[in-house]
Amino acid sequence: MKKLISIIIALTLALNITACNNSQKKDSDSTSDKIEKTIKVYYFHYSHRCRTCVAVEQETKKALGELYPEKIKTGKISFQSIDMDEPEGEKLAEKMKISGQTLIFVQNDKTKNLTNDGFMYAVTNPEKLKTKIKQAIENF
DSSP states (O other), X not given: XXXXXXXXXXXXXXXXXXXXHHHHHHHHHHHHHXXXXXXXXXXXXXXXXXXXXXXXXXXXXXXXXXXXXXXXXHTSEEEEEXXXXXHHHHHHHHHTTOOSSEEEEEETTEEEEOHHHHHHHTTTXXXXXXXXXXXXXXXX
């Protein structure tokens, strides 16, 4: 009889522990649902810029505005032009390990670098750049 009571107590404890672990799992799952869903678009550049450098910024802003006006308005997508000749820009570039003109899309720990596409298409084929931007955002 004592063995039976011991087994019942052991099973009850085991079930309680399992139930506690399951409720903790649900809490952590709901926390992961709250991970920031915003996409930050950064264009790092220097003060002295060529025609293509300026076009990358202009065409990226234009494409984001045309493709995602509501997300821009609500802050789900943001665009920031960063001058690396300014102290704040230099610090951010260093923190993000950026060393030159760069067009980068960031969401949490995921990044997509569109620098090559930006410089290849901003002047000669802005629609192609717009398509690449849309693909990058949709892949997040």
